[in-house]
Amino acid sequence: MPDTPAAPDTPAAPVLLGNEPGSFPHGVLAERHPAIIRQVRENLPYGPDRRRALDALAANCVEGVIEPLSADAPDRDRWTAWGMDEYTGRSWFDVPWLWSESWFYRRLLDAVGWFGPGPWHGVDPFRPVKLAELRSPRTDEELDALDGLDALSAAAQADALLHGSLWGNRADLGFRLSAPGTTPCADTPPLVADDSARLWSLLPPDAGTGTGGGTLCLVADNAGRELVPDLLLLAHLLATGRVARAVLHVKPYPYYVSDATPADVLDALERLTGAKGRAAGYGRLLWTALTDGRLTVRAHPFSCAPLPYADMPDDLRAEFAAATLTVVKGDLNYRRLVGDRRWPATTAFADVTAYFPGPVAALRTLKSDVITGLDATVETALVAAGDQRWRTAGTHALIQVRD
Numbered sequence: 594m595p596d597t598p599a600a601p602d603t604p605a606a607p608v609l610l611g612n613e614p615g616s617f618p619h620g621v622l623a624e625r626h627p628a629i630i631r632q633v634r635e636n637l638p639y640g641p642d643r644r645r646a647l648d649a650l651a652a653n654c655v656e657g658v659i660e661p662l663s664a665d666a667p668d669r670d671r672w673t674a675w676g677m678d679e680y681t682g683r684s685w686f687d688v689p690w691l692w693s694e695s696w697f698y699r700r701l702l703d704a705v706g707w708f709g710p711g712p713w714h715g716v717d718p719f720r721p722v723k724l725a726e727l728r729s730p731r732t733d734e735e736l737d738a739l740d741g742l743d744a745l746s747a748a749a750q751a752d753a754l755l756h757g758s759l760w761g762n763r764a765d766l767g768f769r770l771s772a773p774g775t776t777p778c779a780d781t782p783p784l785v786a787d788d789s790a791r792l793w794s795l796l797p798p799d800a801g802t803g804t805g806g807g808t809l810c811l812v813a814d815n816a817g818r819e820l821v822p823d824l825l826l827l828a829h830l831l832a833t834g835r836v837a838r839a840v841l842h843v844k845p846y847p848y849y850v851s852d853a854t855p856a857d858v859l860d861a862l863e864r865l866t867g868a869k870g871r872a873a874g875y876g877r878l879l880w881t882a883l884t885d886g887r888l889t890v891r892a893h894p895f896s897c898a899p900l901p902y903a904d905m906p907d908d909l910r911a912e913f914a915a916a917t918l919t920v921v922k923g924d925l926n927y928r929r930l931v932g933d934r935r936w937p938a939t940t941a942f943a944d945v946t947a948y949f950p951g952p953v954a955a956l957r958t959l960k961s962d963v964i965t966g967l968d969a970t971v972e973t974a975l976v977a978a979g980d981q982r983w984r985t986a987g988t989h990a991l992i993q994v995r996d
């Protein structure tokens with residue numbers, strides 16, 4: 594399988610595995626995945642066959658080994674190219690953590706009958722939790738707060754929407770299964786890196802007016818309370834002429850519990866168009882932009898690949914190369930962007946993303962060990978403030994740009 598180093602000129606750090614008891618990746622494989630299966634079992638009335646399959650997966654993912662997809666699996670060839678044969682027979686804990694996690698979600702879809710011919714074909718096992726979040730009063734509050742933006746300067750409005758999209762990444766349903774009630778850490782500033790000025794310099798107002806304006810790719814992460822502010826940001830960028838077109842990349846199938854799929858985009862859009870005030874206006878703008886082609890939704894198979902973006906296929910590479918800026922959202926996408934490795938925290942973000950075919954920005958709250966691009970002073974302060982939970986608790990965030 595491909596194993597392109599994220600940055601040919603930077604010595605590659607070791608790839609993260611899940612086989613170290615007590616480590617964060619080990620906890621995800623040993624505890625979070627079984628908890629996700631229990632949640633899926635409770636949230637939909639699956640029949641005995643599906644329940645048996647879920648129980649079998651619960652045992653296999655903790656105690657078993659990787660078993661190949663069935664011969665008639667529609668994506669068997671793709672997974673073969675992504676390393677399935679190489680890892681068959683190995684413990685889930687002994688292969689790259691990134692690979693193992695993606696494999697979990699792929700096998701979960703088998704267990705619930707997503708690909709099968711039966712009644713559960715195409716039914717998102719995470720839909721109940723996604724919808725509950727989208728319909729929650731918290732979402733109403735966030736949409737109502739948008740009307741307060743009118744009192745701000747244009748620059749402050751843009752920053753508010755950028756930060757809404759950034760911190761929306763904390764609303765991750767899988768994450769909350771094992772990190773309930775995390776609160777921002779008062780000891781160190783919540784933003785560990787802030788390249789927002791560089792980001793805005795790449796998207797000047799009105800650069801997108803006329804026919805030759807720029808395209809923004811936004812590689813989305815979670816549905817619901819992250820996707821809503823992502824859409825608001827896109828609407829604002831289109832409305833202010835900072836971009837002429839936007840491409841929203843989502844997952845082709847349910848993944849990492851709350852990751853956004855095309856169906857989730859429609860649900861979020863409905864939430865916006867059904868809202869009041871500025872939110873509704875943005876909803877209508879996005880609806881029109883979808884119909885006239887200024888906004889497109891992509892669900893590329895590689896979006897669910899268990900591999901870093903350094904291994905992206907040529908068609909995706911060409912898309913990102915043509916964009917004025919690609920904004921990559923969330924923790925998992927960050928791991929895939931820089932490579933899921935034990936980088937020293939001060940490793941230059943520009944070095945580990947040098948392979949990326951165009952300007953790229955990461956908007957991420959920190960929910961796993963991987964981190965790059967920190968100033969040494971920031972790292973020292975974070976470490977001095979206590980334990981290493983700043984890396985994983987979602988209390989800190991970053992905006993990093995490589996142009």
Ligand SMILES: O=P(O)(O)OC[C@H]1O[C@](O)(CO)[C@@H](O)[C@@H]1O
Pocket residue numbers: 621694762765767768814815849922923924925926928958960961
């Ligand atoms: O939704 P996000 O921001 O990608 O976070 C998902 C993260 O949750 C985990 O599943 C566990 O932290 C990570 O593997 C992953 O990076």
